[in-house]
Amino acid sequence: MNKLIALLDARVARSTRSLAKRVSRRGFLSRFGAVLVGVGAFPLLPVVREAAAANDIPELGDPQNCDYWRYCAFGGNLCSCCGGSHTKCPPGTEASPVAWVGTCRNPADGKQYLISYNDCCGKTSCGRCNCHRSEGDTPIYAPSKSNNILWCFGTQSHSYHCTVALIYGESSQVS
Amino acid sequence: MTAERSVSRVFCALLIPLLTVLAAQAVAEIEPEQMGSTTMAAPQPHWLITIGDSASIWDGDTGELQGNVNISDYTSGVAIDRERGLIYAPGSYYSRATYGERTDVLVFTDIETLAPVAEVVVPTKLAAVFHRAVINPVGTDFIGLYNMTPAMSVSIVNVENRSFVGEISTAGCALVYPAPGRRFMQICGDGTLQLITLGRDGRETDRIRSEVFFDPETDPVFDYAVPKDDGWILISFAGLVFEVSIDDEITIAEPWSLLTEEDEEDSWRIGGHEVFAYNSARDVLLTLMHQGGEYGHEDRGTSIWAYDFSNQRRGYQIELTEPTATIAVSSDEAPLLFVVAPESESLEVRNAVTGRLLRTIKEAGTPYLLQRF
Numbered sequence: 001m002n003k004l005i006a007l008l009d010a011r012v013a014r015s016t017r018s019l020a021k022r023v024s025r026r027g028f029l030s031r032f033g034a035v036l037v038g039v040g041a042f043p044l045l046p047v048v049r050e051a052a053a054a055n056d057i058p059e060l061g062d063p064q065n066c067d068y069w070r071y072c073a074f075g076g077n078l079c080s081c082c083g084g085s086h087t088k089c090p091p092g093t094e095a096s097p098v099a100w101v102g103t104c105r106n107p108a109d110g111k112q113y114l115i116s117y118n119d120c121c122g123k124t125s126c127g128r129c130n131c132h133r134s135e136g137d138t139p140i141y142a143p144s145k146s147n148n149i150l151w152c153f154g155t156q157s158h159s160y161h162c163t164v165a166l167i168y169g170e171s172s173q174v175s
Numbered sequence: 176m177t178a179e180r181s182v183s184r185v186f187c188a189l190l191i192p193l194l195t196v197l198a199a200q201a202v203a204e205i206e207p208e209q210m211g212s213t214t215m216a217a218p219q220p221h222w223l224i225t226i227g228d229s230a231s232i233w234d235g236d237t238g239e240l241q242g243n244v245n246i247s248d249y250t251s252g253v254a255i256d257r258e259r260g261l262i263y264a265p266g267s268y269y270s271r272a273t274y275g276e277r278t279d280v281l282v283f284t285d286i287e288t289l290a291p292v293a294e295v296v297v298p299t300k301l302a303a304v305f306h307r308a309v310i311n312p313v314g315t316d317f318i319g320l321y322n323m324t325p326a327m328s329v330s331i332v333n334v335e336n337r338s339f340v341g342e343i344s345t346a347g348c349a350l351v352y353p354a355p356g357r358r359f360m361q362i363c364g365d366g367t368l369q370l371i372t373l374g375r376d377g378r379e380t381d382r383i384r385s386e387v388f389f390d391p392e393t394d395p396v397f398d399y400a401v402p403k404d405d406g407w408i409l410i411s412f413a414g415l416v417f418e419v420s421i422d423d424e425i426t427i428a429e430p431w432s433l434l435t436e437e438d439e440e441d442s443w444r445i446g447g448h449e450v451f452a453y454n455s456a457r458d459v460l461l462t463l464m465h466q467g468g469e470y471g472h473e474d475r476g477t478s479i480w481a482y483d484f485s486n487q488r489r490g491y492q493i494e495l496t497e498p499t500a501t502i503a504v505s506s507d508e509a510p511l512l513f514v515v516a517p518e519s520e521s522l523e524v525r526n527a528v529t530g531r532l533l534r535t536i537k538e539a540g541t542p543y544l545l546q547r548f
Contacts, residue, residue, distance in 0.1 A: 098325055122274055137473060139398035140304050141349035142364040142391050143325055147473075148398075150249070150303035153325050158249070158303055159273040 057167060058108035066131035068165075070115050073102025074131050075147035076163035079120055081129035086165050089120035093161045096121055098153040100145055102136060103171045112171040119163050121152035126162040214287050215242055218257065218548050220507035225515075225522070225542035226251060226307075230264065232548070235511040235524045238536045242289045245282070251544055252307040254318055256334065260286045263334065265301050265310050265320050281310075281318060281332050297330045297339050298322070305448070306398065307544055308350040314357035317377050321351050329359070331377045340377035345369065352400055352407060354421045360407065362398055366391050368425050385425035388417060397472070401453040403484075408453055408460070412472045414445050416460075416487075431487045433462055433480070442466045446474040447500035448543050453484065454510040457528055460484040461512060463502055475500045479514065481530060491530040503545035517541045 061068040063086035064078060070086060071078075083090035099116035106113055138145040152158035221235035230244040230253055244253065247266030254263040262284040270276040279301045283293040302309050302323035309321040313331065320330040322342065327349055331340040348361035348369045357373040366389045372381040389396050389411055396409040396417065406420040414433040420426040434443055445451070447463040450472075463476030475498035481490040501515040510527035522539035525532050 124273055137470070138391070139349075139362070139395055140306055141347075141362045141398055142395065143323070143327075143349070146304075148305045149323065149325075152303070157269060157274040157277070158267070159269070 057106065057113075060106075060108040064129065066129070066133065069104055069106050069108075070113075070165040070167070071131055071133055072104035073100075073115065073136050073145075074117055074133050074163065074165060075137070076117075076119065076131065077126040077161070078129035078131055079126070079162040079164045082120075082126035082162040084120065084162065084164065089164060090123075090126070090162065092123060093120040094122045094155045094157070095119075095164070096152045096155050098151060099166075100143075100147070100149075100151060101168070102145075114168040114171045116166050116168050117151075117163050118166060119151040120161045121155040122157040122159055123161045125160055128162075212288075215289060218255075218286065220548070221505050221511050222548035223503065223505070223511075223513050224253065224255075224546040224548065225539060226253070226544040226546065227540045227542045230262075231540075231542075233522065233536060233539070235505065235513065238524065238534045244284050244289055245291060249301065249303045251305050252310045253546065254310045254312055255286070255546075255548060256312070257286075258315070259334065261292075261334070262286055262289075263310065263318055263332075265297075267299070267301055267303070281320065283334070283337070293337055295332050295337055295339055297332065298342060300324050300328065300330070300342075305543060306350060307449070307546055308352055308398075308400070311351040311353045311359065313351070313353060313359045313373055317357065317373060319351035319353075319359050321349065323349075329371075331373065333377050343371065343379050345371070350398060352402075354406075358421075360419075360421065360425075362396065362400070362409070364391055368419065368427075370421065370425055383425065385419075385427060388427045389415075397450060399449055399451070401451060402455075403453060404455050408451070408484075410445060410451055410462070412445070433464075433482070442468065444471045444474075445476075446471045447476050447502075448473070449501045449503060449545060450476070452502050452504040452512070454504045454506060454527055456506065456508040457510055458484045459490075459504070459510070459527055461502060461504055461527065463499065465498065473500070474498075475517075476502075479512070479530070481527075493525070493530045501543055501545055503547055505547050513545055513547075515539075515542055515545065 063080040080086045089095045096119045099118040102115050103112050104115050136145050137147045140146050143149055150160050223233045223235055225231045230246050232241040234241055244262055246264050247268055249267040250264055264282045267279050277299045279297050279299045280294045282291050285292045300322035302321045311319055313319045316335040318332045318334055322328040322330055327345050329343045329345055333340050348363040352360040354360050359371055361369040363369050366387040368385040370383050374380040394411045394413045396411045400407045400409050409417040415430040417430050418428040443464050443466055445462050446465055451462045453460045460482040462480050464480050465474050465477045467474050477495055477498050479493040497516050497518045499515050503513045504527045505511045512525040512527035514523040516523055520541055522536040524534045
């Protein structure tokens, strides 16, 4: 199957519920603008994992559900439905160190967090739990927020499997 | 056993062998059919390519599938070279399907036999993005291929001598839109357009940028552009239409809006994937519209609106039976409008001037990308 079409199915197939309508575009863009500074020097995935693990961030929600708070700008298949978790790639797949980003509000503590969405690569598309809530999606010429890109960069294979959502930090810490 | 039954059995016993002999003789008299392959007819203005698992060529007049072009799992566009009778398709291939050694190539397919006849190996940087403008001609002898690693660049292939020329860095600017001469246009993340000129050898000789004409943060233009006679048409998320003319410079006219105040009050928006189409022969612009809130630029359209482009006036409106993200229009003087119907996996063919439905092609798959011939 054409991997771009499979990914487009996952990325763009609209979920019935979209939080996008609740968040003003201007608000999102102003928040995103504040974190763009960090994108150029985005750390490799292991660094992100350690940073997230070191913080005791309260969690509320089901990572197998598209409504989960970290997925506010998600597009793709949830790795938590594919043998992995919301922070770990499924067995045999490789995490892309390059990601697109969003800023999501954690309902458990009311804080805004910078989330990186990393594709897991090297197998055919998982095809489960399509989720699309990328309200800040931008055109291809502004790629750091664009869903219409296969984000398997820096991996041995750019065959798309699923996507994880990692906390990079509080958005206020980055601005 | 009655006499009547006995006669019947004798009759059958004689008749069956007789029919068998006659049948054998009939088979012997018919010459066995031979297998073979058809070839393509001459390309027609109402042909269309849909890109999904393969690149499929359809005839909009008959609704018949004409043939398929092999493409890779990562291909989202092809280029058609009528002069040389070739279709060019960029592709990425792994030695073990999803892993192993990666090879990126530009494959040359014969337009009559639809068989691959040549290929040029290019750097393993081809962009895996959902966009037709990842490939386009640059002049008559070159093809531009959009790269993303995620650094942005363009690979140039010479199709006359079938060789890779080189790579041009295009930091901050994406895709390949052809321009007159050996030039191509790009859309840039700072709200400008870029125009790059190649020399006879395919190497860059010049590049210019337009003035900033849109704000990428408050109202970006779609990365999808459609050609007009002297340039390109771009449309912003909020429905502003930018007419781009290209000569020695890049000129962008004052924008006009697709939407009236009443439309905006009714929350009409433009949205989809290939969200608008333009036929210059009849000067008709077609847009995919829906009613919704913010961030609706990828939401499927529920209506198609047709505009008299030069007069900036709206004509017909079509209420679609199912929402769609993709439309295209042929380039001739009797244009056909093609509309992907994703739920029923069919393709609607309409008269682009009247909007009237002419036919529905069943089992057309769910292509997100359409390319007119």
